[in-house]
Amino acid sequence: MTQSPAQASTTTPTRDVSGPHGEQTGDRASARPGPGSAGPADQPDLSRILRLSVPVMVVLAEQEMAIKSILEISAGTIVEFSVPFDAELELRVANQTIGRGNAIKIGENFGLRITAIDSVSRRVDAMSGG
DSSP: OOOOTTTOOOOEEOOOOBOTTSOBOOSOEEOSOOTTOOOGGGSOOHHHHHTOOOOEEEEOOOOOOOHHHHHTOOTTOOOOOSSOTTOOEEEEETTEEEEEEEEEEETTEEEEEEEEEOOHHHHHHHHTTO
């Protein structure tokens, strides 16, 4: 796995320095402040977070099926769901429903016209697994 320059941590040796009781500590690596320290490196960079991509899915219908029935499915099998064909679809992020909408055709592609959407804070919670 390759790391971006922002992900790679670099350390540079420093000269010998004295510890709090005058002892020599030898070469110490200077890097970022350690855990618990409040430095600029600990500040979240919101612009970087907003550029991340997460999987988004649209769910037509779902149901539970017996394992035996699942194993009997083959090409050509029709699995019927108890949902009308024109029902609203669920918009999900991290398997959390964040909105609903209707299926639309955009050229040769499928789209979703949003009819209801959760608040921004609830959408953020869904992405964090909340």
